[in-house]
Amino acid sequence: MSSTGSAASRRLLDEIGSVDAVGIEERVAKYSTRSIKRASKVFGLKLAVSMVDLTTLEGKDTPGKVASLCVKALHPHVAPDEGKSLDDLPPVAAVCVYPAMVRHARRHLGNSSPVRIASVATAFPSGQSPLKTRLAEVRAAVSDGADEIDMVINRGAFLAGEFGRVQDEISAVVEACGSRALKVILETGELETYDNIRAASFLAMRVIRPGDFIKTSTGKTSSNATLGNNQVMIEAIRDYFLDTGIAIGMKPAGGIRTAKQSLAFLVAVKETLGDDWLTPARYRFGASSLLNDLLRQLVKEKTGAYQAPYAFSEATESY
Amino acid sequence: MARLIITKTPKVYVGGAFIRSESGRTFPLKDSQGAFVGHVPQCTRKDLRTAVEAAARAGAGWARRTAFNRGQILYRLAEMMEARTGELADAIMLGGTAAATAKAEVSTAVDRLIYYAGWADKYEQVLGNVNPVSGPYFNFTVTEPMGVIGLIAPDDAPLLALVSLLAPTIVSGNAAVALASETQPYPAILLGEMLATSDLPGGVVNLITGYRKELLPTFATHQHLRGIGGTTNAEERKLLQSGAAESIKRVKLTSAEDRFDWTTDTAQSLYAIRDWLEFKTTWHPIGS
Numbered sequence: 001m002s003s004t005g006s007a008a009s010r011r012l013l014d015e016i017g018s019v020d021a022v023g024i025e026e027r028v029a030k031y032s033t034r035s036i037k038r039a040s041k042v043f044g045l046k047l048a049v050s051m052v053d054l055t056t057l058e059g060k061d062t063p064g065k066v067a068s069l070c071v072k073a074l075h076p077h078v079a080p081d082e083g084k085s086l087d088d089l090p091p092v093a094a095v096c097v098y099p100a101m102v103r104h105a106r107r108h109l110g111n112s113s114p115v116r117i118a119s120v121a122t123a124f125p126s127g128q129s130p131l132k133t134r135l136a137e138v139r140a141a142v143s144d145g146a147d148e149i150d151m152v153i154n155r156g157a158f159l160a161g162e163f164g165r166v167q168d169e170i171s172a173v174v175e176a177c178g179s180r181a182l183k184v185i186l187e188t189g190e191l192e193t194y195d196n197i198r199a200a201s202f203l204a205m206r207v208i209r210p211g212d213f214i215k216t217s218t219g220k221t222s223s224n225a226t227l228g229n230n231q232v233m234i235e236a237i238r239d240y241f242l243d244t245g246i247a248i249g250m251k252p253a254g255g256i257r258t259a260k261q262s263l264a265f266l267v268a269v270k271e272t273l274g275d276d277w278l279t280p281a282r283y284r285f286g287a288s289s290l291l292n293d294l295l296r297q298l299v300k301e302k303t304g305a306y307q308a309p310y311a312f313s314e315a316t317e318s319y
Numbered sequence: 320m321a322r323l324i325i326t327k328t329p330k331v332y333v334g335g336a337f338i339r340s341e342s343g344r345t346f347p348l349k350d351s352q353g354a355f356v357g358h359v360p361q362c363t364r365k366d367l368r369t370a371v372e373a374a375a376r377a378g379a380g381w382a383r384r385t386a387f388n389r390g391q392i393l394y395r396l397a398e399m400m401e402a403r404t405g406e407l408a409d410a411i412m413l414g415g416t417a418a419a420t421a422k423a424e425v426s427t428a429v430d431r432l433i434y435y436a437g438w439a440d441k442y443e444q445v446l447g448n449v450n451p452v453s454g455p456y457f458n459f460t461v462t463e464p465m466g467v468i469g470l471i472a473p474d475d476a477p478l479l480a481l482v483s484l485l486a487p488t489i490v491s492g493n494a495a496v497a498l499a500s501e502t503q504p505y506p507a508i509l510l511g512e513m514l515a516t517s518d519l520p521g522g523v524v525n526l527i528t529g530y531r532k533e534l535l536p537t538f539a540t541h542q543h544l545r546g547i548g549g550t551t552n553a554e555e556r557k558l559l560q561s562g563a564a565e566s567i568k569r570v571k572l573t574s575a576e577d578r579f580d581w582t583t584d585t586a587q588s589l590y591a592i593r594d595w596l597e598f599k600t601t602w603h604p605i606g607s
């Protein structure tokens with residue numbers, strides 16, 4: 001970070017408080033040690049299913065792939081044998097696609113779908129396009145039928161200490177979203193420190209609306225959502241809520257592949273933000289393969305037999 | 320100055336690493352005189368699950384290796400065992416086997432590996448086929464490995480039987496999760512150390528130790544195990560067969576009551592390789 005950047009950052013951190021990195025690491029290490037079995041495990045797994053933003057963000061996405069994604073989002077588990085599907089399984093929270101795929105998703109889900117459509121926009125994942133282009137992309141996704149917009153912040157501006165510019169850009173996207181929910185991706189992997197993650201969380205929360213989200217990462221860099229990043233961000237959400245009464249949602253994304261991981265994240269939410277955040281309206285998982293593992297574990301809980309990934313549209317070696 | 324005795328902690332070989340049971344449990348291993356030898360991991364169904372996952376991860380890559388390469392690696396394993404013959408024989412003698420018999424068991428186990436290493440790039444010629452059809456097509460039958468196979472080793476001949484089960488399973492590209500003899504697990508612990516230095520990719524062979532009663536129900540029902548082989552008594556066989564019916568896996572078991580003789584040449588066969596193969600028939604038009 002440049003010297004002007006660090007000065008701006010110091011001023012902000014004086015105001016919001018800095019992060020005890022060792023404390024965070026120690027706190028999150030405990031989350032994975034909770035013993036969650038049987039009924040509570042099934043409850044947690046089903047809750048996690050309802051929070052999944054089922055994602056496909058690849059250059060090779062096709063309308064056909066988006067169509068299958070939508071079917072899976074609406075009916076996460078359909079067993080080949082009648083009567084063997086999981087009962088009372090909720091649909092996932094949303095599908096998450098590129099702007100060009102939004103209209104295809106809308107066509108398959110219809111207008112009154114329980115599954116929402118989230119679209120990454122603003123030159124995802126780098127955000128390195130002129131603001132005008134980024135806003136046009138948001139408007140296009142909204143007019144094609146997106147319910148939620150996932151934007152990336154300008155990390156270059158943030159690291160250079162131009163906090164005003166970061167916030168102005170977020171405000172402009174808020175405006176372009178209209179009534180649609182907004183998720184602000186901080187890309188924690190590029191922010192280097194926990195202090196920066198906390199600072200960026202506050203910058204974003206101060207200009208977005210109640211019901212909007214902050215989100216860890218794009219899933220396109222090597223460093224993704226971790227329990228540590230998640231903890232820094234949900235503590236920021238808690239502190240902001242206690243200060244202002246405004247409830248902001250949270251979405252960890254990228255690298256959450258197993259049911260076990262997702263349960264640890266839910267433990268973090270319950271023990272930091274409380275039950276009010278244990279709802280898809282305030283907490284989401286951005287993931288592509290997590291849903292399959294959740295289903296695999298739910299079927300294991302139901303039948304008692306360990307299941308193979310190939311029965312849940314995963315490759316045989318994908319453990 | 321008297322030296323502190325350094326004893327070895329027996330660990331099981333899973334996913335290319337030497338691990339204890341996730342439960343932290345062990346059971347005491349005693350020699351035939353009742354003297355304490357060591358604490359052997361008492362693996363749980365979760366350890367078995369972990370082992371199956373390791374096998375599934377390693378299996379695809381192993382199956383893609385050339386047949387020649389798989390043969391070379393089995394041969395290399397035989398080399399590793401040959402160099403540690405004495406140690407392996409000592410491990411077998413813990414169970415009360417006479418020295419000469421134990422030595423003979425080790426050499427037979429090494430020879431058995433060589434036998435199957437030789438088959439690696441030859442079984443396809445014998446088991447596969449070009450089928451005669453009445454049309455302008457080629458019709459081939461080729462073999463494919465099944466995937467992850469569970470093996471239950473008997474208490475007789477704890478090293479030789481285990482090797483005789485493992486070698487024909489992995490030579491064709493399967494991955495294996497094997498439960499070592501409950502009464503004589505130590506040779507399997509040593510075999511793990513040799514597997515680790517044999518160029519065999521980690522996870523292709525996973526050896527676990529523990530109680531059959533605890534582990535067999537999971538062997539029976541785990542959906543990702545595509546086959547189950549080895550030696551069991553009648554009660555265990557029934558359990559495995561009904562679990563296998565539910566999860567649709569192939570069962571090839573011998574009876575513990577028969578006291579199968581693992582030492583003779585009848586214990587090695589091309590058909591032991593065939594036990595864990597699927598056959599695929601393809602049609603191909605003959606060019607003009």
